Amino acid sequence: MPLPKLTLEEKKQALKKAQQVRSQRAKIRQDLKTGKTTIRQVLENVDNDVVAKMRVAYLLESLPRIGKVRTRKIMNDIGIDETRRIQGLGNRQKQALIERLGNH
Numbered sequence: 001m002p003l004p005k006l007t008l009e010e011k012k013q014a015l016k017k018a019q020q021v022r023s024q025r026a027k028i029r030q031d032l033k034t035g036k037t038t039i040r041q042v043l044e045n046v047d048n049d050v051v052a053k054m055r056v057a058y059l060l061e062s063l064p065r066i067g068k069v070r071t072r073k074i075m076n077d078i079g080i081d082e083t084r085r086i087q088g089l090g091n092r093q094k095q096a097l098i099e100r101l102g103n104h
Contacts, residue, residue, distance in 0.1 A: 024050045029062035039063065039101045043086065043094045052087035056080055056097075063101060074100060 006014065028051065031037040042059060045051045060071040075082060078096045080089065089097075 021050055025054055025058075028054070029059075032059075032062040033064060035064075040098050043089070043098060046087055052085065054086050056084050056086055056089065057082055059086065060097075060101070066101075 028037070028042060032039070032042065039059075042051060057068075057071050057075065060066055060074060061068060066074075072082065074097075075084075078093055078100070080093055080097075
């Protein structure tokens, strides 16, 4: 499927929107690292498009003392595919993440 042809103005708007989304995700990750927000609050905010389209692994790696290896282990234990996005998580998977990482 070929990409649609965009005008220069449409490209600028798309780039601006992408930058805003990246900035919002970075803010969410920073809030998780500093403890301003919890994993529960993020998972309950699935209505937010920025949160919904974030990869679960990317989210977990934002938590203090959780790196790539622990993220992979947690996701395997719970049964979450490494490419899964937050909007694709089932209720049981969300609950399992909250139970396991609720203090973060």
